[in-house]
Amino acid sequence: MSEITVVGAGLAGLVAARELVLQGHSVRVLEASERIGGQLASAEVAGRRIDVGALQLDARDDAVSTLLHRLDDAPALITARPLRWWLATPSGVHPLPSVHWWGVPAAPLAADAVAITGRRAAWRGMLDSLLPGPRGASAATLDELVRVRMGTGIAERLVAPVVEAQTGRAAHHVPLADVPGLRHLMLQQNSLARAVTSLRLDDRENAEYVSIAGGPSRLIDAIAAELERFGVTIELNAHVDEVIDEGVVVAGVLRPGPIVLAAPLTAANPGSRTIVTVVLDADRITSGARDAGVLADRGRRDGVRRVLDLTALWPALLQGETTSTVLRVEGSAAMTIDGAVRAVGELWGEWDIEQAVLGTQRSTWASAASPAESVAAEHPECVVAVVGEHAHGGGIARVIGTTIETVSALAPESPPPVRPDDGGV
Numbered sequence: 344m345s346e347i348t349v350v351g352a353g354l355a356g357l358v359a360a361r362e363l364v365l366q367g368h369s370v371r372v373l374e375a376s377e378r379i380g381g382q383l384a385s386a387e388v389a390g391r392r393i394d395v396g397a398l399q400l401d402a403r404d405d406a407v408s409t410l411l412h413r414l415d416d417a418p419a420l421i422t423a424r425p426l427r428w429w430l431a432t433p434s435g436v437h438p439l440p441s442v443h444w445w446g447v448p449a450a451p452l453a454a455d456a457v458a459i460t461g462r463r464a465a466w467r468g469m470l471d472s473l474l475p476g477p478r479g480a481s482a483a484t485l486d487e488l489v490r491v492r493m494g495t496g497i498a499e500r501l502v503a504p505v506v507e508a509q510t511g512r513a514a515h516h517v518p519l520a521d522v523p524g525l526r527h528l529m530l531q532q533n534s535l536a537r538a539v540t541s542l543r544l545d546d547r548e549n550a551e552y553v554s555i556a557g558g559p560s561r562l563i564d565a566i567a568a569e570l571e572r573f574g575v576t577i578e579l580n581a582h583v584d585e586v587i588d589e590g591v592v593v594a595g596v597l598r599p600g601p602i603v604l605a606a607p608l609t610a611a612n613p614g615s616r617t618i619v620t621v622v623l624d625a626d627r628i629t630s631g632a633r634d635a636g637v638l639a640d641r642g643r644r645d646g647v648r649r650v651l652d653l654t655a656l657w658p659a660l661l662q663g664e665t666t667s668t669v670l671r672v673e674g675s676a677a678m679t680i681d682g683a684v685r686a687v688g689e690l691w692g693e694w695d696i697e698q699a700v701l702g703t704q705r706s707t708w709a710s711a712a713s714p715a716e717s718v719a720a721e722h723p724e725c726v727v728a729v730v731g732e733h734a735h736g737g738g739i740a741r742v743i744g745t746t747i748e749t750v751s752a753l754a755p756e757s758p759p760p761v762r763p764d765d766g767g768v
């Protein structure tokens with residue numbers, strides 16, 4: 344049986360390698376960087392291993408639990424604590440309304456909503472319950488719908504900052520279709536606020552995400568340990584420069600044989616997403632807690648988008664250590680370590696924050712590159728499958744699900760034979 348080369352040792356490449364081995368293939372994985380895992384990554388900060396890439400998984404997709412079930416020594420799935428987010432506004436940092444959906448309040452006149460929007464905007468928001476049910480239902484975006492039903496005050500002071508901080512996208516760019524069920528429920532209940540109440544009664548916000556004890560990068564450890572037991576070689580610092588009809592080319596040398604592409608091959612846009620991890624001495628933090636964390640005010644020049652309190656939100660992610668507080672600051676490429684620490688001080692009202700810092704780490708992530716599918720189309724003789732975020736969309740659960748589906752569709756005998764005259768180039 345010919346050996347299959349998997350290009351890329353991110354989640355998709357490792358899951359693909361495992362599936363191929365289970366199909367009876369001999370497999371080799373080539374990874375361009377000096378470590379495996381791709382966007383599932385951890386770093387040592389103040390003596391603790393902390394994930395600095397992807398953080399949570401979509402719980403509605405059972406691909407992850409199915410994989411965990413099949414892995415030896417699989418890490419456990421964990422749930423987030425159902426904590427509120429706070430929002431930084433020109434009048435201070437306030438907890439978000441206790442019932443809201445993407446910032447759309449279920450009770451515009453409740454004290455927590457009024458503290459953010461002001462009373463005038465809140466009264467305008469109440470008009471929603473008097474408007475005919477279908478009013479606004481043809482809106483293309485969430486922003487448009489909220490403006491029609493609840494007015495510009497709520498759209499601009501509550502919904503826009505929440506959507507921007509949580510997703511990195513402007514609310515007027517979020518199609519209504521991306522907020523599943525909202526339009527349907529609004530038409531059913533004749534009110535946007537009541538639709539939001541129903542969505543929250545489903546408890547979907549808290550049930551939507553799970554993570555992995557110790558961090559999602561533990562999943563990479565578990566798959567890699569299994570591949571090692573299967574005898575799969577993973578070559579690091581092996582950048583695939585080119586795919587040709589006979590195989591892949593690494594540093595000018597042909598590696599002949601069938602290929603599974605789990606990397607885009609074209610360059611991604613560097614540095615578009617930045618994470619700064621800040622570990623603080625818990626005993627030196629004097630100000631009040633911010634529950635899940637704080638959504639930053641819009642248009643900050645330091646690039647900070649939101650600060651998550653990992654210790655509060657995902658205690659099992661950090662495996663129970665309580666003497667320090669671990670914050671994850673998310674933002675744009677403009678965000679520096681100093682800027683992130685200063686922002687934490689401001690958002691927590693902790694003016695001597697530098698005294699409490701035990702360690703920091705900054706990671707930058709490229710935005711997705713274009714898919715390798717065109718490469719595959721040009722070399723159908725050797726590329727037997729294309730998997731991963733670049734080809735089937737991002738997200739841990741989706742990458743696992745689509746990779747298993749794609750690779751299991753390959754019959755064990757489907758890889759083409761290696762041509763006998765293959766040699767170096």
Ligand SMILES: Cc1cc2nc3c(=O)[nH]c(=O)nc-3n(C[C@H](O)[C@H](O)[C@H](O)COP(=O)(O)OP(=O)(O)OC[C@H]3O[C@@H](n4cnc5c(N)ncnc54)[C@H](O)[C@@H]3O)c2cc1C
Pocket residue numbers: 350351352353354355356373374375376378379380381382383395396397398399400401581582583584605606607608616618708730731732733736737738739740742
């Ligand atoms: C900061 C951040 C937060 C995220 N948060 C979440 C989250 O909370 N929930 C969620 O579900 N998803 C999240 N994601 C997305 C998720 O992590 C990715 O969708 C998923 O990990 C992609 O896996 P992949 O294997 O397809 O790609 P990658 O992880 O990008 O792996 C590709 C691998 O191929 C290698 N490679 C590239 N080119 C070559 C080459 N020419 N030759 C050899 N090797 C090559 C790369 O070095 C890399 O190791 C997040 C991502 C980031 C960066």
